[in-house]
């Protein structure tokens with residue numbers, strides 16, 4: 281990547297964030313050091329409380345990462361070999377990987393062209409007597425059509441698991457993502473909307489039985505030391521990450537608001553040039569990613585790179601065409617909307633500390649490209 285007057289503009293700037301939060305972070309982290317407890321301690325408990333109250337769920341459980349959150353949700357619902365779970369092919373690999381890890385079979389359904397999320401209209405025909413759950417993904421920070429998905433789930437006696445790993449703070453009809461289905465799953469991977477400075481995850485639910493089950497499963501199937509009631513996992517959120525997240529919680533809504541503002545400016549500038557994100561009514565898109573769509577995607581990425589601006593493709597290969605899922609026997613052409621998006625989509629830099637000056641520079645480079653390639 282070349283330099284420009286700002287140096288280089290990355291997709292996300294975690295260094296800047298750490299610099300701004302350095303003092304409150306050090307205070308919180310020192311408290312952990314002074315406590316001498318590093319796993320399943322006071323910070324983790326406090327974070328679970330704060331998260332439940334923010335998200336509007338009865339229970340939250342800190343876990344090792346977002347992938348484990350998904351696996352634990354599936355295990356709590358007794359999903360495993362012989363079961364099918366319906367999900368989207370246009371997501372990060374971990375969504376379907378988690379399903380396969382339990383021994384269940386991922387079954388893909390194509391996406392909506394507007395939101396890039398699973399298309400409820402194509403969902404019902406994929407339900408068989410093996411189907412146990414729908415795992416929806418709120419991709420890029422935009423909620424899926426939960427009303428339709430919940431209706432289909434309830435008509436067919438299926439669970440709804442929300443992969444909200446890209447959607448902390450996202451809203452759908454006044455409710456937070458992760459608080460709408462049966463179980464919600466979040467990732468605190470550093471580059472996410474609400475990230476730690478290491479791995480971390482969260483499971484949310486309103487059901488006490490599932491809460492109790494996951495509470496045991498995340499800790500080797502044990503509630504009481506050396507008494508193991510189930511085959512579980514080792515997947516807990518550590519105290520340092522919880523402390524970092526507690527510090528960042530104070531800034532969460534202002535940071536999400538900044539993302540939304542940056543997205544508005546992009547859309548205002550690009551509306552007539554490319555396909556920009558669609559936001560259906562009564563939804564709060566929190567813009568984990570800001571994506572545009574265009575034929576000359578690779579050329580624009582190259583032009584941005586030549587001007588010192590990062591961009592990224594989420595996701596270049598839909599999951600049904602991944603080598604790891606060859607055994608599912610899907611073909612090219614099975615999910616045309618997802619395949620088309622994979623060819624055309626491009627994510628631009630978006631993060632809370634992206635300055636107006638830098639964004640104006642990005643916009644000017646993109647606009648100039650559009651003029652020369654109209």
Ligand SMILES: *Cc1c(COP(=O)(O)O)cnc(C)c1O
Nearest residue numbers: 345346347372374375445467469
């Ligand atoms: C990041 C992500 C995951 C996995 O989260 P990790 O914390 O990295 O394990 C799962 N699903 C989606 C949609 C993600 O973006």
